[in-house]
Amino acid sequence: MPRAKTHFIVFRADASIKIGSGHVMRCLTLADALAAEGCVCHFLCRDLPGNMMARIAGRGYGVTALPAPTPDEERSLKSAGPASPDASWTDVPLKDEIAQSREAITRLTPDRVIVDHYALDARWETEAVPRGIPVMAIDDLADRTHVCDILLDQNLGRSEADYDGLVPGSALRLIGPKFALLRPEFAAARPVSLARREEPHLHHVMISMGGMDADDTTSQLLDALTVMAKGAGLPEGLELSVVMGNMAPHLKSVQARAASMPCPCNVEVNVEDMAALMSSVDLAIGAAGSTSWERCCLGLPSLLLVLADNQRPNADALVNSGAAILLGDSRQEDWSMILQGHLQRDATHNRLREMSLAAAKLADGGGAARVLAQIRLRWNQMRPADLNDIDLIWNWRYGNHAERFYRSPHVPDLGAHTSWMVKALSDPLRDLRIFCHAGQPAAHIRFDIAPQDPAVAEISICLSGDLRGQGIGQRALGMAIMDPPPGVRLLHAEVHRDNVASVRIFEKLGFRQVAADGDFYRMKLRLNISRNQTAI
Known part of the structure; x- marks a missing residue:
């Protein structure tokens, strides 16, 4: 008699200085949920500066390294001119990406492929994935077609109709932050985190601009806060925690600035228990990316900076829900003055309480379990x-x-x-x-x-x-x-x-x-x- 089936899942996701770490991190969350069900998970990742293959392997998952871009591939991609700002994120021409991915996927023969990559679309899903292997696509943009049986877009303000004509009519569409891929510790920490915000105060602020922060926005924030301390002043007794990845290109300069800050400032690198840290802080200054749902699950009020154009819709939706305040675009020059105004004017007990309640309504930490249940219904x-x-x-x-x-x-x-x-x-x-x-x-x-x-x-x-x-x-x-x-x-x-x-x-x-x-x-x-x- 056959033994219980072990399903084999291949993820295609990249991390790099340019891409950041968010795509790989949320795929790791889903991989952990699948592994708890007895599945074997394996990652296909491009060998790019800032990749997270060692971290993936350290979590116990197999990794296939797609080759680093050659000079000829980089020149070819640059001369072709990408169709969209994200189309060059693999750093190789699409035909090379497809050929290399197909060789690996054909050899691995997975039960399902899960792709989370802004540079990949229906062409990759049909040409890189052998026929008969179902594909799940994780997307945030709704700007390209997919050939998939499951589509996940966890962003607020998105609707199923946004993918009309972009996915097959039979595809299941998992839309909104109730499907946000959060690690189990966030749901576990939620009751304690929400309880401590019933009497809010502003003593501890977290700064998190993503694991890579390629544009060094963190240093700009610390500089702005230093100026505030010399002028209008920071809230009395304020403590800062800065979160970064160990591959962040500006980590050392951030650590140097933190050491000279006028208030206690700790730089936390590769935080293992982000839920515990977020539960301990009173306000976050962060990017409007996937970590937004971690903050919402814990009822953590946020001041948002938009780091890339694709974050703007999510930022606007969070602000409209009352869960966050928008500082502006990090690439513009006036956000530091807006930051000063909000810290002095809006960080009141009532305002923090209102944002916390609004945020907690958006995500409850059960998204990964909901996604897993839908995958389970569809696997062979x-x-x-x-x-x-x-x-x-x-x-x-x-x-x-x-x-x-x-x-x-x-x-x-x-x-x-x-x-x-x-x-x-x-x-x-x-x-x-x-x-x-x-x-x-x-x-x-x-x-x-x-x-x-x-x-x-x-x-x-x-x-x-x-x-x-x-x-x-x-x-x-x-x-x-x-x-x-x-x-x-x-x-x-x-x-x-x-x-x-x-x-x-x-x-x-x-x-x-x-x-x-x-x-x-x-x-x-x-x-x-x-x-x-x-x-x-």
Whole structure:
């Protein structure tokens, strides 16, 4: 009997000085939720300055490093001129990105691909991902098409209609901050954090401009606060906590400024328990990106700076909800004066309380669980065959003249097939399975274990005639190979030479021809269950 299926999920996301760390961090949150369900998660990441591959590996996930951009690729991308400000975020031409990703994904044969990348769209999802592998797209922009079965946009103010014409009509759209991908510690810290804000005060301020802060906005903030201290003054007894990643290019200069601040200022690097830190502070000065939902979950009032154009809609929506105050665009010069005005005028007990209550209504920390539940409903499943499958398997095996590809061209009647299957289901040397796609039976997988050597088995597959040509066969066979009968380490297969599609599927999954017997190829695969590839 087959063991419980371990689903294998591949994420495509990058972190870099230019991109920041937010995309990888929220994918890690989803990966943690999937791993808790028994899934195996693996990341495809471009080797870019500021990448987080070491951190991903440190969390226990496999990583495939896509090659660093070559000088020729960088020149080609620059000369082509990106179609949008984010289209160059992979730093290689799209054709190279597709070819490299497809090689890795084909080799890994995942059950699902999750892509979180502003530079990638429907072309990548159709050309880099082999047919039959479902794709989930995480987006914030609603500015390009996707070929996916699940679309996640966790931003406030977004609606399902924003993706009309951009995703297939059948795609599930998970929209709004109730689906925000937050680590479990935020939901756990929420009650204590909200309780301490019932009597708000302003003693502790957190500054968080993203893990990379490529434009060194943090230093500008510290300079503005230093000027305030010399003039109108900072609130009495104020303490600052600055949050940065260890790959931030301006980390050392921020640390130097913090040491000379007129008030206590701690620089926290690679904070492991962000929920605890956020729960301890009274106000955040932050970017209007994905960390907004962490602050909202904990009822933390915010002063927002827009660091990039794609953050503007989210910032406006947060301000309109009453959860935050907008300082402006970090690339403009007047925001420091606005900051001074808000700290002196709006950081009152009542104003902080109002913002805290408004923020807490937007996100409750349960988004990752909600997203996981929807993925769970849509993943492929393998189950043991049973007596209810007798007619189904007979129709698949002998429908559309499929018998021409078997050793025996004889088609047994349903009664003879029933007698065979009743015996097979109780035979310890046979393992019969049904592969379900999108909740429906789609293929039959059969293992025949060698009586003389239980480490060897022959594998065969028959597919519903209605689903041929959609990549389902490769998905079914790949899933079975990753979960063989206990003890089996060598697989044999017989494939008719005229069954070209099946030959290709077996070859893609690593089988190699070892002999020919009349019209049949004898193929073999030695199993290696480990999938923690490190480079292509």
